[in-house]
Amino acid sequence: MNSLFQKIRHGAEIMRKIGKGISNLPDYQSYVEHIRIHHPEVAPPTEAEFFKDFLDKKYGASAKRCC
Amino acid sequence: METQTSTIRKKSNPVAKAIIWIAVALAGGISLSVIALQRDEHISAIWFVVASLATYAVAYRFYSRFISNKIFGLDKKRATPAERYADGKDYVPTNKWVLYGHHFAAIAGAGPLVGPTLAAQMGYLPGTIWIVAGAVLAGCVQDFVVLIISMRRKGKSIGEIAREEIGPVGGYLALVGVFAIMIILIAVLGLVVVNALKASPWGMYTIAMTIPIALFMGIYMKFLRPGRVGEASIIGFALLIFALVSGQWVADSATLAPMFTFEGKTIAIMMIVYGFLASVLPVWLLLAPRDYLSTFLKVGVIGLLAVGILIVMPEIQMPALTKFVDGTGPVFSGNLFPFLFITIACGAVSGFHSLISSGTTPKLIANEKHANMIGYGGMLTESFVAVMALVAATLLSPGVYFAINSPGAAIGTDVSAAASTISSWGFSVSADEINTLAQQVDEESILSRTGGAPSLAVGMAHIFSKIVGGPQLMAFWYHFAILFEAVFILTTIDAGTRVGRFMLQDLLGNIWKPIGKTDWMPAVYITSAIVVAGWGYFLVVGVTDPLGGINTLWPLFGITNQMLAAIALIVATTVIIKMGKSKYCWVTLAPLAWLMIVTFTAGWQKIFSQLPNIGFLKQAEVTKQALAAGKLPPTIPTAEAAKQIIFNNQLNAVLTGIFMLLILGVLIDAMRIWGKVWFKKEELPTSEEPFKQTKISEVS
Numbered sequence: 001m002n003s004l005f006q007k008i009r010h011g012a013e014i015m016r017k018i019g020k021g022i023s024n025l026p027d028y029q030s031y032v033e034h035i036r037i038h039h040p041e042v043a044p045p046t047e048a049e050f051f052k053d054f055l056d057k058k059y060g061a062s063a064k065r066c067c
Numbered sequence: 068m069e070t071q072t073s074t075i076r077k078k079s080n081p082v083a084k085a086i087i088w089i090a091v092a093l094a095g096g097i098s099l100s101v102i103a104l105q106r107d108e109h110i111s112a113i114w115f116v117v118a119s120l121a122t123y124a125v126a127y128r129f130y131s132r133f134i135s136n137k138i139f140g141l142d143k144k145r146a147t148p149a150e151r152y153a154d155g156k157d158y159v160p161t162n163k164w165v166l167y168g169h170h171f172a173a174i175a176g177a178g179p180l181v182g183p184t185l186a187a188q189m190g191y192l193p194g195t196i197w198i199v200a201g202a203v204l205a206g207c208v209q210d211f212v213v214l215i216i217s218m219r220r221k222g223k224s225i226g227e228i229a230r231e232e233i234g235p236v237g238g239y240l241a242l243v244g245v246f247a248i249m250i251i252l253i254a255v256l257g258l259v260v261v262n263a264l265k266a267s268p269w270g271m272y273t274i275a276m277t278i279p280i281a282l283f284m285g286i287y288m289k290f291l292r293p294g295r296v297g298e299a300s301i302i303g304f305a306l307l308i309f310a311l312v313s314g315q316w317v318a319d320s321a322t323l324a325p326m327f328t329f330e331g332k333t334i335a336i337m338m339i340v341y342g343f344l345a346s347v348l349p350v351w352l353l354l355a356p357r358d359y360l361s362t363f364l365k366v367g368v369i370g371l372l373a374v375g376i377l378i379v380m381p382e383i384q385m386p387a388l389t390k391f392v393d394g395t396g397p398v399f400s401g402n403l404f405p406f407l408f409i410t411i412a413c414g415a416v417s418g419f420h421s422l423i424s425s426g427t428t429p430k431l432i433a434n435e436k437h438a439n440m441i442g443y444g445g446m447l448t449e450s451f452v453a454v455m456a457l458v459a460a461t462l463l464s465p466g467v468y469f470a471i472n473s474p475g476a477a478i479g480t481d482v483s484a485a486a487s488t489i490s491s492w493g494f495s496v497s498a499d500e501i502n503t504l505a506q507q508v509d510e511e512s513i514l515s516r517t518g519g520a521p522s523l524a525v526g527m528a529h530i531f532s533k534i535v536g537g538p539q540l541m542a543f544w545y546h547f548a549i550l551f552e553a554v555f556i557l558t559t560i561d562a563g564t565r566v567g568r569f570m571l572q573d574l575l576g577n578i579w580k581p582i583g584k585t586d587w588m589p590a591v592y593i594t595s596a597i598v599v600a601g602w603g604y605f606l607v608v609g610v611t612d613p614l615g616g617i618n619t620l621w622p623l624f625g626i627t628n629q630m631l632a633a634i635a636l637i638v639a640t641t642v643i644i645k646m647g648k649s650k651y652c653w654v655t656l657a658p659l660a661w662l663m664i665v666t667f668t669a670g671w672q673k674i675f676s677q678l679p680n681i682g683f684l685k686q687a688e689v690t691k692q693a694l695a696a697g698k699l700p701p702t703i704p705t706a707e708a709a710k711q712i713i714f715n716n717q718l719n720a721v722l723t724g725i726f727m728l729l730i731l732g733v734l735i736d737a738m739r740i741w742g743k744v745w746f747k748k749e750e751l752p753t754s755e756e757p758f759k760q761t762k763i764s765e766v767s
Contacts, residue, residue, distance in 0.1 A: 022366065057157070058355075
């Protein structure tokens with residue numbers, strides 16, 4: 001029972017990653033991980049700040065759109 | 068890992084592999100001959116699916132590898148920007164399937180759906196051939212080569228690459244071109260939506276509901292559950308379906324229906340206001356949530372359509388060729404050459420993709436060897452979407468197709484008169500048939516719903532209702548398809564307006580600094596208003612155009628879009644020549660030459676043709692004469708309208724001329740570089756980054 005629940009959770013996690021990837025959403029957890037490994041002196045942004053930065057960038061001056 | 072297994076397989080059984088590829092090629096060849104040679108009976112859509120998929124498979128396996136191996140030497144050991152500049156945000160090595168999904172969602176829009184639908188007026192054959200051949204030899208090559216070039220340059224944009232590889236003049240012209248094309252694109256897509264929503268309370272209500280739904284999603288993701296896009300999208304989707312279902316109640320209600328029934332011009336003005344608001348409001352509130360909803364809806368519905376066609380295997384009713392190959396068709400004007408190639412646009416080759424291929428995708432690609440699937444394969448998928456749109460348009464009986472897609476100027480506004488006009492063209496249809504279909508989809512009328520969206524929606528409703536619901540659910544599926552098209556067109560319109568505003572702020576900021584400041588609200592309002600006024604003008608003109616608007620605007624869009632592709636191919640050819648690979652430069656030079664011939668012939672005819680339904684100047688002249696003689700046709704009610712038509716046609720002629728000069732400028736500037744390499748034997752440096760060994764072994 002427990003393992004089935006874990007499998008479902010794992011599946012949902014994969015679906016979430018795919019969905020995020022397709023809509024080109026950055027993953028907060030991996031960003032924090034990246035900061036921790038490569039720039040340990042920097043404090044990572046909060047999740048809300050992280051998404052605000054991302055939105056500003058995505059719909060900012062360099063955004064692209066298609067037909 | 069994957070390449071290893073394939074080399075092992077190749078070593079162990081080359082004969083089996085050869086046999087499989089011969090079989091694929093044969094299947095494609097047989098299907099293509101069935102499509103091309105069948106004349107008397109209706110043929111099954113399955114032949115289109117097999118013919119296109121087999122061609123794609125062969126081209127992908129052989130041509131895309133030829134390009135990657137012979138010209139660029141794609142190397143799985145060479146670090147990509149995602150690894151070199153990894154920052155956890157913009158540069159992230161991404162799983163190739165996920166990135167393929169992202170890239171496809173980014174390049175696919177309304178273009179590949181609308182273009183083939185309009186092109187169906189010449190029969191299914193010319194459209195099918197160009198969608199498949201054009202994609203394989205031109206469109207995929209463009210997307211793929213631009214992706215590689217950008218991937219080797221830190222994921223730079225095509226404009227920056229043009230500046231570095233050709234020079235400042237070429238780079239600047241390319242930028243102006245992109246801005247102009249954006250304005251035309253937004254206007255024409257807006258027109259598609261207006262034509263789908265006018266006098267349709269169900270459609271109008273459902274689309275209007277998407278705005279409060281998006282606002283709710285925005286607030287949810289900002290305050291209630293920050294960053295929970297998945298949850299918000301699921302809730303948003305559920306609300307969207309509710310809006311769709313309740314739309315029928317609105318349409319059937321005597322009090323509510325009139326509240327959501329509008330004329331085209333009113334809807335156009337609403338869209339202009341909406342575009343302005345989307346450009347000045349914070350993105351998290353409206354733009355971003357719409358974008359997510361649209362992405363998932365797009366990928367989902369396109370997948371559903373593919374499955375639907377495979378299950379239902381509809382019969383194609385349209386003949387292989389109609390008499391309208393001679394250019395007299397009502398849906399769009401002009402001969403097969405060059406106008407078919409202009410009309411299909413995005414399904415075969417689209418300049419807009421070069422912006423995506425040099426945008427986010429090259430910054431996310433984990434391994435150089437993934438570029439084949441993402442760049443070349445992504446466009447193959449879009450081409451397949453175009454094939455499906457063509458199937459959906461041609462499975463309608465031709466009479467019904469022309470009833471929906473011919474403008475009022477060609478068939479009138481009375482159902483029985485329209486039916487007899489269309490029947491006189493040789494496509495028999497009765498007033499009963501037209502009325503029954505309108506009832507089935509719960510619309511007041513289906514006559515002259517030009518723009519492609521309604522006829523595609525009828526086609527999709529045919530397919531989906533055969534699987535789920537039968538005729539009872541025709542109306543639901545029709546409005547589902549309209550919703551799907553309108554949602555992602557509106558996403559292009561709002562985001563496009565915002566992007567256009569930034570470009571304009573950037574351009575004007577050079578002249579007067581404060582206007583370039585994106586946090587100074589007066590500057591934001593002024594530039595947004597200018598952009599909205601730009602496309603809004605063309606939109607309103609299109610809506611009120613007696614010839615139907617699509618007739619004028621779509622070719623203009625097609626020409627500009629194919630010209631943007633020409634710019635991308637000029638840049639690509641220049642890079643290939645500078646790399647010392649001139650002997651393979653035909654890979655991009657041949658499609659470039661073809662696009663130049665097509666766009667310049669079309670542009671020339673649009674300006675100077677002596678036929679008033681093709682030539683802008685002739686149309687202006689004819690209207691001027693009619694006005695002077697006091698003999699205006701019934702489609703032009705007032706002298707005021709006539710003056711407007713004269714001015715619009717002159718403006719369109721000037722615009723087309725400017726576009727042609729723009730491309731010529733870029734080409735001449737690039738040929739200067741080619742000449743240096745070919746005749747002066749100079750060795751020019753490219754801005755490609757040096758090799759760096761990758762440290763990534765596998766990307767999850």
